[in-house]
Amino acid sequence: MKKIVALTSIIILSLGAYSQGRYFTKSGKIAFFSKTSMENIDATNKSTACILDSKTGDVQFAVLMKSFSFKRALMQEHFNKDFIESDKFPKGEFKGQITNNSEIKYTVDGTYPAKVKGKLTIHGVTKDMETTGTITVKSGKISVSSSFNVLLPDYNIKVPAVQRSQISDTIKITVDCSLEPVK
Amino acid sequence: MSKKRLIWTSILVVAALVALYLYKEYNRTNTDLTNLKADIEISAGDLIKEFEADDSAANKKYLDKIIELTGNVKNLEKDDAGDYTIVIGDTLSMSSVRCLSDTNHRSDAAIIKENSTITLRGVCTGFKKNELLGENLGSDVELTRCVVIKK
Numbered sequence: 001m002k003k004i005v006a007l008t009s010i011i012i013l014s015l016g017a018y019s020q021g022r023y024f025t026k027s028g029k030i031a032f033f034s035k036t037s038m039e040n041i042d043a044t045n046k047s048t049a050c051i052l053d054s055k056t057g058d059v060q061f062a063v064l065m066k067s068f069s070f071k072r073a074l075m076q077e078h079f080n081k082d083f084i085e086s087d088k089f090p091k092g093e094f095k096g097q098i099t100n101n102s103e104i105k106y107t108v109d110g111t112y113p114a115k116v117k118g119k120l121t122i123h124g125v126t127k128d129m130e131t132t133g134t135i136t137v138k139s140g141k142i143s144v145s146s147s148f149n150v151l152l153p154d155y156n157i158k159v160p161a162v163q164r165s166q167i168s169d170t171i172k173i174t175v176d177c178s179l180e181p182v183k
Numbered sequence: 184m185s186k187k188r189l190i191w192t193s194i195l196v197v198a199a200l201v202a203l204y205l206y207k208e209y210n211r212t213n214t215d216l217t218n219l220k221a222d223i224e225i226s227a228g229d230l231i232k233e234f235e236a237d238d239s240a241a242n243k244k245y246l247d248k249i250i251e252l253t254g255n256v257k258n259l260e261k262d263d264a265g266d267y268t269i270v271i272g273d274t275l276s277m278s279s280v281r282c283l284s285d286t287n288h289r290s291d292a293a294i295i296k297e298n299s300t301i302t303l304r305g306v307c308t309g310f311k312k313n314e315l316l317g318e319n320l321g322s323d324v325e326l327t328r329c330v331v332i333k334k
Contacts, residue, residue: 024320026281026313027260027268046268047281047325051315060315066246066308067325069283073213087246090309182318 021106023142024051028177030063034168041075041167043068050177052144057101059116059144061094061175083157089124096129104135111136116146125155133175143178215287216304217330219249227254227271227280234310234324235278245307250326252280253302259295267292269303269329277321282329291331305329 028048034041046069049062065086070076080086096118098104104112112135120129133146152159152169159167223245230252234241257279258270266286272279282305284292295301305326313320 022318026323046262046283049311049313049315051318053316058316062311064309064311064325067327073211074208
């Protein structure tokens, strides 16, 4: 009996060890912002999935394009139908790595600058991307944030001439995710 | 003279109506789902099952449709903007239906109790199979503009 208990605990412990060091969320936030002299447009997605492997520094994010909420319905319709074509390209994704991962102490409270390198996929186009962000460790909780710009032409997103004055070619994207350990 | 005046008046009226229409259309917000009829009524468990079995068929059936969803509240999440996401599904499963509450109905969302059965109406925005870095985090169907239905 003792043997069985011991064996079971070893199996359970080793199963736990398998995902140890991985953190995730499914309620992360990604927002984007377009600013022109005519108007500002912003939209937020509150169901961003994110995983971070603290051992390897691997990170991955995934969002559904249709889950971005806008203040004005018309903009949301244009975004999904004309620009992002979310019926054809329903997802956005980033897969990459924290290149200075050894400098981040995931068990010590603090705010760490992170360098990230990877591939961003929007509108069916995948591009190499490099940016910086922040990893905050606070009493066992880990949050990641970043802000960077993307250029619409890079992702083959065309803005019709009539809307040029309202939509910027440079879109600012902000990422904000609070992660919990993968069990 | 009076004929000319009539023409000018009509032009002005038409121009004003067009301007009003454009203004309204530009500022239009999403329609409140409280008084709209649902396209489909389904339980959270069945909806997740259908998407997991064949997501392209399920997308054709549910995407952009008004869904009246019934299920168990696993979790009620509030973010720093004050918006609520109601996570519905089986507590033992990693998969859920994530329902973002309509911002005009925050007070209804705020009083939702975890581990209670709820019915709400929302628009389906898709399905995400969350297999990130090879880790299975469970899959999620997502609804937006959700309003609680009192039965």
